[in-house]
Amino acid sequence: SQQGEEDPQALSIQEGENATMNCSYKTSINNLQWYRQNSGRGLVHLILIRSNEREKHSGRLRVTLDTSKKSSSLLITASRAADTASYFCATVATDSWGKLQFGAGTQVVVTP
Amino acid sequence: DTGVSQNPRHKITKRGQNVTFRCDPISEHNRLYWYRQTLGQGPEFLTYFQNEAQLEKSRLLSDRFSAERPKGSFSTLEIQRTEQGDSAMYLCASSPQSQETQYFGPGTRLLVL
Numbered sequence: 678s679q680q681g682e683e684d685p686q687a688l689s690i691q692e693g694e695n696a697t698m699n700c701s702y703k704t705s706i707n708n709l710q711w712y713r714q715n716s717g718r719g720l721v722h723l724i725l726i727r728s729n730e731r732e733k734h735s736g737r738l739r740v741t742l743d744t745s746k747k748s749s750s751l752l753i754t755a756s757r758a759a760d761t762a763s764y765f766c767a768t769v770a771t772d773s774w775g776k777l778q779f780g781a782g783t784q785v786v787v788t789p
Numbered sequence: 790d791t792g793v794s795q796n797p798r799h800k801i802t803k804r805g806q807n808v809t810f811r812c813d814p815i816s817e818h819n820r821l822y823w824y825r826q827t828l829g830q831g832p833e834f835l836t837y838f839q840n841e842a843q844l845e846k847s848r849l850l851s852d853r854f855s856a857e858r859p860k861g862s863f864s865t866l867e868i869q870r871t872e873q874g875d876s877a878m879y880l881c882a883s884s885p886q887s888q889e890t891q892y893f894g895p896g897t898r899l900l901v902l
Contacts (some may be wrong), residue, residue: 719793719880719896720880720893722890722891725889765831769889774844774845775822775889776822776845781831
């Protein structure tokens with residue numbers, strides 16, 4: 678079963694706009710990670726945020742984590758057509774050795 | 790730079806046949822994971838190896854599924870007596886002991902007719 682939910686399920690924006698997607702989860706976590714998947718291909722790691730962190734940046738990506746609400750958000754600023762992909766959040770539970778539990782993903786389409 | 794590789798990339802088989810997939814992780818990554826992904830969903834964990842030891846198996850991994858990592862390097866995932874419900878993308882990932890990031894292969898897409 679999926680660990681949590683992502684919102685929205687799909688997002689369509691124009692180049693230059695920001696894209697925000699949210700992820701909720703159920704268990705206590707060690708860390709939360711975001712991955713990107715281009716159509717029909719493997720996943721690429723984007724960013725990891727630990728349970729004791731609240732915000733993290735990497736290039737055009739900004740991730741927040743609210744452990745009290747068991748939720749996270751991913752912001753992609755100044756989006757590009759190449760950002761078109763599915764984005765997944767994945768959690769590593771506190772009692773886990775590294776197993777990822779994924780959400781259902783947000784499909785993002787960026788039009789030129 | 791050789792990432793995680795998986796073979797074959799695509800497999801079409803008839804119901805009831807056996808199939809085997811191979812995963813070659815990044816060298817010196819001692820952790821190896823198998824996940825299954827169906828259309829429109831996120832990957833679901835199947836099993837995990839640390840070196841050659843299989844340390845956890847999901848309840849999704851029925852007795853028709855078996856995975857091995859005989860020398861702690863490559864891994865194989867075998868599905869016996871395939872069913873149409875086994876149609877999915879099978880993803881392999883690896884990571885070093887010191888990292889929590891997982892590196893995914895391109896996947897093997899299985900279609901059971």
